[in-house]
Amino acid sequence: MKPSNLPITRKPVAAPTVITRLVRGVGQYGLMIVLIALMVLPFLWMLSTSLKPQQYILQTVPQWIPNPLTFESYTQLADRIDLGRTAFNSVFVAVVSTVGQIIIAAMAAYAFSRMRWRGRDTVFVLYLATLMIPAVVLVIPQFILVRSLGWVNSYAALIVPSLFSTFGVFLLRQSFLGLPKDFEEAAFVDGANHFVIFWRIVLPLSQPALATLAVFSFMGSWNAYLWPLFTARRAEVMTLPVALATLQAGPRALTEWNMVMAGSVVAVLPILVVYLLAQRWFVSGVISSGIKG
Amino acid sequence: MDTACRVPTTKTRHGRICRDNARVVHDNQNWRRCYFNDWNLLSPPKFIWFDNFAELLKDDAFWSALRYTLTFIVLYVPCVFVLGLGLALLLNQKVRGMLIVRTASFLPVVASWVVVSLIWKWIFNPSYGLMNYTLGLAGIQGPAWLFEPGTAVVAMVITSVWKDVGYIALLYLGGLQSISETFYEAARIDGASPWRCVRHITLPLLSPTMFFVLITLLINYFQMFEQVWLMPMRDSAADRQVEVIVTEVVKNAFSYNRMGYASAMSWVLFGLIFIITLVQLRLQKRWVYYEAE
Numbered sequence: 001m002k003p004s005n006l007p008i009t010r011k012p013v014a015a016p017t018v019i020t021r022l023v024r025g026v027g028q029y030g031l032m033i034v035l036i037a038l039m040v041l042p043f044l045w046m047l048s049t050s051l052k053p054q055q056y057i058l059q060t061v062p063q064w065i066p067n068p069l070t071f072e073s074y075t076q077l078a079d080r081i082d083l084g085r086t087a088f089n090s091v092f093v094a095v096v097s098t099v100g101q102i103i104i105a106a107m108a109a110y111a112f113s114r115m116r117w118r119g120r121d122t123v124f125v126l127y128l129a130t131l132m133i134p135a136v137v138l139v140i141p142q143f144i145l146v147r148s149l150g151w152v153n154s155y156a157a158l159i160v161p162s163l164f165s166t167f168g169v170f171l172l173r174q175s176f177l178g179l180p181k182d183f184e185e186a187a188f189v190d191g192a193n194h195f196v197i198f199w200r201i202v203l204p205l206s207q208p209a210l211a212t213l214a215v216f217s218f219m220g221s222w223n224a225y226l227w228p229l230f231t232a233r234r235a236e237v238m239t240l241p242v243a244l245a246t247l248q249a250g251p252r253a254l255t256e257w258n259m260v261m262a263g264s265v266v267a268v269l270p271i272l273v274v275y276l277l278a279q280r281w282f283v284s285g286v287i288s289s290g291i292k293g
Numbered sequence: 294m295d296t297a298c299r300v301p302t303t304k305t306r307h308g309r310i311c312r313d314n315a316r317v318v319h320d321n322q323n324w325r326r327c328y329f330n331d332w333n334l335l336s337p338p339k340f341i342w343f344d345n346f347a348e349l350l351k352d353d354a355f356w357s358a359l360r361y362t363l364t365f366i367v368l369y370v371p372c373v374f375v376l377g378l379g380l381a382l383l384l385n386q387k388v389r390g391m392l393i394v395r396t397a398s399f400l401p402v403v404a405s406w407v408v409v410s411l412i413w414k415w416i417f418n419p420s421y422g423l424m425n426y427t428l429g430l431a432g433i434q435g436p437a438w439l440f441e442p443g444t445a446v447v448a449m450v451i452t453s454v455w456k457d458v459g460y461i462a463l464l465y466l467g468g469l470q471s472i473s474e475t476f477y478e479a480a481r482i483d484g485a486s487p488w489r490c491v492r493h494i495t496l497p498l499l500s501p502t503m504f505f506v507l508i509t510l511l512i513n514y515f516q517m518f519e520q521v522w523l524m525p526m527r528d529s530a531a532d533r534q535v536e537v538i539v540t541e542v543v544k545n546a547f548s549y550n551r552m553g554y555a556s557a558m559s560w561v562l563f564g565l566i567f568i569i570t571l572v573q574l575r576l577q578k579r580w581v582y583y584e585a586e
Contacts, residue, residue, distance in 0.1 A: 036393060134516050136542055136562060223407075226519070226543070275399070
């Protein structure tokens with residue numbers, strides 16, 4: 001092993017005594033446990049509340065383990081909102097927008113990275129400049145557009161505006177630029193066209209970037225609230241976050257928190273599962289978005 | 294009196310559904326405003342030069358929203374900037390079990406703002422919430438949190454920090470991991486203490502990441518929406534007073550049907566974000582250290 005590969009510790013040269021090491025270790029692990037608790041306990045509290053009967057949630061001393069444990073708030077929830085339909089809407093919209101966004105972003109990124117045409121980089125810079133426009137500035141014109149197309153309260157209103165992602169094009173372009181030219185030159189010699197190269201060479205080699213874009217796009221669509229709140233108000237097209245927010249009671253009635261928390265569990269569980277399964281793509285996505293800065 | 298303007302049926306706030314967005318005007322104090330519309334989606338739009346902008350300057354609701362937006366930023370940005378850095382320094386330690394901390398701290402990031410707002414709204418419930426129970430254990434009489442404007446802002450800042458700290462830490466972590474170990478090795482040989490390593494190696498080399506984080510935070514929090522829309526208790530003082538720019542834009546556009554006025558407001562928001570980003574780009578020479586240049 002070369003000396004530069006030796007593991008480097010940042011501890012002082014003098015070996016710390018057993019006691020200081022112990023204290024440091026306990027302090028560090030204590031801090032870690034506190035942090036994990038702070039992050040996880042609110043979610044557990046949501047779960048615990050959702051499993052309690054209505055009269056048991058209003059206790060001045062919180063009860064972490066529901067006793068008696070009941071699923072009545074979930075049946076109550078199913079009475080209030082069409083759970084199957086709403087969940088289907090959320091899944092459908094998220095999946096279609098994710099797939100569509102990846103296809104469109106990948107094709108645009110291919111044109112911006114592997115094809116040569118005049119003004120390409122100028123167009124790309126202009127395109128990238130749209131990232132600076134805050135989403136809220138676009139909400140009103142987009143709403144007016146969607147409304148005049150007659151798309152309010154339709155899946156089209158939820159899906160079409162999200163298909164075009166500047167961030168997605170940027171992410172994929174950076175990834176495509178990093179691919180070696182050799183493969184596609186060989187393929188051109190063999191008579192392949194751009195579509196074949198795109199489909200058979202560039203896409204398979206860019207799987208990490210595609211996966212990163214997929215998880216972010218899915219998360220964005222699944223969690224979206226502002227846009228669906230005004231474009232998908234009817235129960236037939238309503239998505240989970242919008243339906244969830246309608247569960248709160250008015251000023252005079254008491255909010256049924258066990259039911260609201262049951263709705264939250266339903267809305268948050270799928271995305272948490274996706275996150276835990278695809279954690280590395282979330283992490284790489286965040287880190288790559290940070291490094292560009 | 295124009296009846297089309299007077300049907301104050303449902304409030305859009307808290308996700309209540311308006312049946313027809315062209316007819317709903319809520320908020321008794323403000324219903325008169327619909328007479329001054331330049332465009333309410335029913336009549337054809339009329340070009341009125343900069344009248345909307347002129348009116349904006351005289352609008353107390355706008356100034357109040359701007360003040361609350363800035364208050365949120367002043368409270369939230371330093372907290373998450375520092376706590377995120379602290380968390381990232383901890384996550385960067387090579388200790389067994391650190392992966393669990395990273396996974397846990399990213400959970401709130403993937404959960405939707407609607408779910409997070411509702412969970413914390415329940416936690417901040419003055420009588421039955423976890424927060425006041427915990428404060429009670431320490432002998433503190435908890436406030437009415439989401440009923441009063443002042444404490445509601447604090448509650449929303451706490452919620453926002455909880456939701457975002459994992460994301461910010463991950464951005465920092467990307468920066469930390471790109472710092473070469475050789476710097477620390479050299480410093481250690483020269484006998485530098487761990488604190489001096491952080492002060493003179495980590496912080497300067499991390500400053501580009503910090504710059505990116507700061508810009509991201511400011512851009513995002515000028516556009517904060519969901520927590521302010523969902524968290525205050527309905528019809529409480531907090532509900533009536535705490536508005537930020539985006540909630541004002543949304544109310545004007547979709548509740549008062551003042552599309553033109555709302556657009557003007559959103560352009561002012563864009564202008565603010567643009568100016569602040571430019572100022573930061575100017576100021577970065579003073580504190581951001583780029584290794585390559």
